[in-house]
Amino acid sequence: MSVKTLDEYINQSSIESKNYTKPKNFLFKVSIYHDVWMDNALENFYRILKKIDNEDFNVSLSSDKITFEFDNFEGFKNALIQQIKHKYKNMIVMGEDKKTGITKEIKKDFILLQEGKKEGGTVKLKEEVFDWNKLPKILDEIKENKKGDKICIMCGGRYKKSYTLKQAIYPFVTKNKSLSGIRTIKSLPEYHKNLCLMCYLLGVLEWTDEGLIYHTSQKENKTFLFLPIFENLIELNKFKEETLRAGILKVSERYKNLLKNPNSDDIEETFGEYTTLLAFYEKFILNVKESEVLCNNWGVLHIPLGKVKNVKFETINVDKGILEVISELIEDGYLIYNDMIKRIYFKKKTNKGFVTDWDITAEIKENLAKSLLIDDFRTFSRQLMPRKGGFVILSSDAYEILDELIYLWRLVNMGIPKEKLDTIKSVGNIIAKISLGNSSLLYKLDKVRTIDEFWSVLREISRKMAGMEKDELREIKPTAIDELVVMVKEHEKIWREIRDLLVIYSSMYLAIKKLKKGGD
């Protein structure tokens, strides 16, 4: 091992830094767009460029732009074409032809790229980027790009040749020319023909992004495509890289891509937009041990499966406190999606006994996931109420998780110690007993709008309890109602939360009693 003198060291590092800073023939900078589709497209493009390992080629990412440079244009072009060909496969799945039974390629249904006639079972996309004869010519324009005097509507840069903005590039564009969803374009619809090559290329390539979650609902006849929103490209990239490394998204699946277990083959069963997001969070937190960035802002595209592709857009903001609750539950071994939401059933009595109504069950699961993620405890509590001649049952392990969730989500904030949950549960049990023959008390409780009405319902419970038979009172803690009164007095400001907690546990015990009794 040779030891360098300080002079040698300084000389050498100055040569290195000279080498490094020597300007390349071609230098490109693409800045953050502050647009959910284009920023994901930019990040996707960065991951494409990172795979190019020509010595001549450098790419770097900062919080607000990507920069790439090279001397040899042909070398760059060929390497990029290879990477685009590779990414192209993310849009294609293999499936069986219904008529012939022969395996053929199928384009994922939600991808808004026009398809030409299939040739020998191979998908042919009309977009020129994916025509391997035309792609080199498109990329040749990169060389000319800077010489123009037109201004791009997306990035504001100057360029020479125009592309037309359309859904295949930017899904917010609607067929009837009224552009929806995005601020910059909305105010400048007449310029929508003025799009530069770089924005065109990035926008189209975003369909090849394997780092996005998608879920297709056959019932709603649409696909939900989840785009993470960050105002910082480094964070966006970290989050998507962590997601990909976790192995929880399957590339080669037509309708849904969230996996039950990392790098497995089984797709997770979710029911709609919010169960998918909740299940994703659970898997992400479980499998990305040292996550630096967890996305809590999402832009969700609702892409119809039918012929008319009017895309709807929704943003979801998940409070960081909710993500902490989900994380804490997971740390304690409670999987709120897998072991609770998935194990909730809506039972209806038929002449064959109790039967699960799967439509209502799916609706309840979706509503529970949604109200949790948007931090709406009121709506959450009402999901467990009896309705339409049926009631909601949880599997036995799921009840324990429900208690933990309620403790972390509500009681901690309410300043109520965990033991006090027993008081609420006991009163819930009393209400369930009273409601077994007639649920009107439970509905009345749910409907109370003022604290005076609440007191009046509590008095009614107390009166009815006094009239109960001895053996009915056996499992009941007679002091519970008094303890609850003290609790409400101590926490008068949050009486609504106490009401919601009572609704949950009354509904839960009522359902258990109905199931035991075997009928309504």
Ligand SMILES: [Zn+2]
């Ligand atoms: Zn542009």
